[in-house]
Amino acid sequence: MTIDDHKSHLITLGKFLQQFQLTESVKNKDIPGNDKFFAEMEEKIDSAIHYNGWFNRENIIFSLQQWSNALTPRNLKLWLDSYNLSESGGKTVGIVMAGNIPLVGFHDFISVLVSGHKVLVKQSTSDQQLLPVIAAYLMHLDKRYEERIRFTKDRLEDFDAVIATGSNNTARYFEYYFKGKPSIIRKNRNSVAILTGEETKEDLQKLGEDIFRYYGLGCRNVSKLYVPENYDFDSFFKAIYEWNPLINQNKYANNYDYNKAVYLMSEFKLLDNGFLILKEDESFGSPIASLFYETYSNPKELEEVLEKNSDNIQCIVKKDSNKNEVTFGQTQKPELWDYADNVDTIEFLSKI
Structure with a gap:
């Protein structure tokens, strides 16, 4: 699967997510896979609210809309064209996701895929409803994702590298458990x-x-x-x-x-x-x-x-922000190249 294939699928995914609105979602007949996945996503939005008392429809829709805004041809080009991913891929990368906000681990998820690797996802019990639908939607767009995306509720096993996000306490556990493997371990910030x-x-x-x-x-x-x-x-x-x-x-x-x-x-x-x-x-x-x-x-x-x-x-x-700062109202609208902890995830994935 080429980088252009990934870009194309993510652009389509962005259009799919754009349909879901706070008051009334509007189904677009031109979006591939809508007959199967539109109603399922609406159902999982409601389920996510049920399973996590901190999630509400407003915040879930906000998250979906931000990802829709991010997954555009222009943004994907700006994000990925500066990397050499021609020799990247073939490894299995485990992701241990947090569950504090909806789809908080989604950037790691797509980063692994566009880098040509397989992804092994261990979700937080607080946020298990939305990402599997998105993964299934990608598999519908391209069956080759079926061999590249796997979820587990057990300990991560049979992986080559890992990206794990948690508290300062869990980070110590991650550092011990994943020692010897290439890793990005994120702590409290x-x-x-x-x-x-x-x-x-x-x-x-x-x-x-x-x-x-x-x-x-x-x-x-x-x-x-x-x-x-x-x-x-x-x-x-x-x-x-x-x-x-x-x-x-x-x-x-x-x-x-x-x-x-x-x-x-x-x-x-x-x-x-x-x-x-x-x-x-x-x-x-x-x-x-x-x-x-x-x-x-x-x-x-x-x-x-x-x-x-x-x-x-x-x-x-701050108001007059420079390149290393964020202007008011923009913290929850990061660009694809705004990496957590300032660690370049794509650069890491391209070298494992």
């Missing part, structure tokens, strides 16, 4: 935003997307703010208030109540708007329904602090 006080209401509203999308469960979600000394949070709270319906979600509300109670009993100084708690803290990973912040006086010194802690940071978000 969080994203931060730098505010200057010059942001507009629209800027801060977009930042709300970076904070609250997927309830803040993703590594690309902003979990900490850096603000100037004496920063007035009033404008920030007003701008993000449109996200207040989150408090009506039971799991989010339970986290909000619990964390607030713990902080108050510990007599921490808090800022609170009824659905988000702001706490001054040097850590990067804030609990759900909480957001840490620190003040800074010297932007250059802050830059040095972030560089020193780069292994803990997935995204740096």
